[in-house]
Amino acid sequence: MSQALKKALIYIALGIWTVIALFPIFWTFSTTFKVAKDVQMGKIIPWVQYQPAWLGLRAIGLSPDTIFTESTPRTEFLIRFWNSILASLGGASIALMIGATAAYGLSRFEYKYAIWRNKDISFFFLSQLILPPVVLAMPFLVLYKELALLDSLFGLILIYALMVLPIVIWIMRDQFDSIPPELEQAALVDGCSSWGAFLRIVVPVALPGMVAAFILSVVLCWNEYFFAALLTSTKAKTLPVMVASQTGSQGISWWSMAAISSAAILPLIIIGIFLERYIIKGLTAGAVK
């Protein structure tokens, strides 16, 4: 096989998969601007096959002609969007704070609580990864009812923090293990406390790893559906629940569905394009050396 042919085949394969990966995203964004007729005739290419209209954005009150008017769907949509932001940032922040410190402790010090040593504590955290959400869902529903945390963002944030904590610890332990202990030992000799050394010397060095863990956590929380669907109803409902509740209804209005789905995936696409480096760092930490 000649070198040129080989190259061509590689690019063809890459091109095919690019279409597979990107077409659904393109389809979602473009359907936002289609009227019913265009959807039903399977039109694909804007301006050539159909004339884009503001239909989808109008349905959630964000088109140019509705953006300055009162709009109930927009208020509803913005609340869900805001809830999603708060829940994912809140969950990821808590998980990063307690997860990063725990990972540092496990990486640097030796603990012994009764029969529990570092290895057991690490295993305890990581074993949470295999716990499927269904196992905790029902107890949480009952528990939250007793705690008056049903349909509250705070409750959701707690669960999200719990959900991503093992992943944060996994990533951060790998990160701290790769930092030589000599770095903070010098500071300790100079009379720095262990927390002082951690905050002033280790954290700045481990910052890229922390950013990676944080971003991955935000993405996972943003996309979370299972707990949000079970534990929220009106006040604290997040964007994925809103997307899901629209699919069930009869006589789907394609453009508004597409608009809400686009809004749900747009922040992630922006993160994906600009922070891809960190996502990859987060995903490969610990798994590949």
Add this chain to the structure above:
Amino acid sequence: MSSTASTGRDAVTGLVSSQRQALGAWLVRGASAVFAVEVLVQLLYATGLTTVGFPNWLPVLIGFALWGAALCTGNIFRHGEAGWRALFVLPAVLFTLALVIFPTVFGLFIAFSDWNLQSAGGRTFNGLDNLKQLIFDDRVWNALGNMVFYVATVLVQYAIAFGLALLLNADIRGRKFFRVAFLLPFMLSPVAVSWMIGKSMLEYRFGPVTNLLRFFGWENPSLLTTPWLAKATLAAMDAWVWIPFMMILLLAGLQALSKEVQEAAKVDGATPWQGFWQISFPLMLPVSITTIVLRTIFQLKLADIVINTTSGGPGGATDTVSSFIFREYKDRSNVGYGTMVAEVYLILIIIFISLLLRFTSRYMQKHA
């Protein structure tokens, strides 16, 4: 990793004055006593034995948080530096214990009861009835069977992901663009994917995918209504989301392989095909096994796409255990039975993962 630790507790406690030690001990004891009293009062109130108590259990949760804070502070007073070190892990341990151990134990309690949230009767203990029902429930066995299928598809995803990783690792221009493009599906919300692909692109009358299939001469592409086809379709959607995850791990593994080894193979006159199977693939085995194990763990939780695309239909053909339990909760409010299925599923998962790790751990990358 035992760098500074072994000087630990004994060495540092010497520096703590006995006054501070006593203060710390009292703080821990006092906080424990206050928290215990709070729980007891609320427990008596909740069971109707007394009339004094909080309207809900939230104060007990706050009490637990305060107790945790007192424990951490007390430890610092008592043990000095060792207490400061404990402060690194204690918050995460207490947080996880509170939010996992209690619900898990409580879940066992629910699993052995007849409890439908919609019926007026409330919760009644019914022993092993739920377990008996589960054993004779075809829907559960069907869902478990589907899980075997879904987990098996991980191997197909692995093969495709490996291929893509090799493509990205080849000498190409615009690698960054392709990497971002290939990664994007993984970042999208499964619920949005269910709509984007499942409900919209696979729409029977005019979805672009069904149109394409008709164009290729498939008269009747009923992707989501024919049982076996629906299962395959959902597996494909799931693959679309998760292949990037495996691809990224495998790509990182490929990039870590030393180029010299591969070059040496070329010099020895091996064809690319031989070079791959005899050199790259064996060297990639640890990364591959790690990737497959991680992916399998996530696959066992598969739910969102199924719930939102087919709700397990047609006739349970696409049901996963999670989506089955989700409907049991959401549609039938059948808390007791659903929880029993979940607990049994958890036990099966633990057994499966333990066996998997046992057979694969010597090929995997070392973590601990």
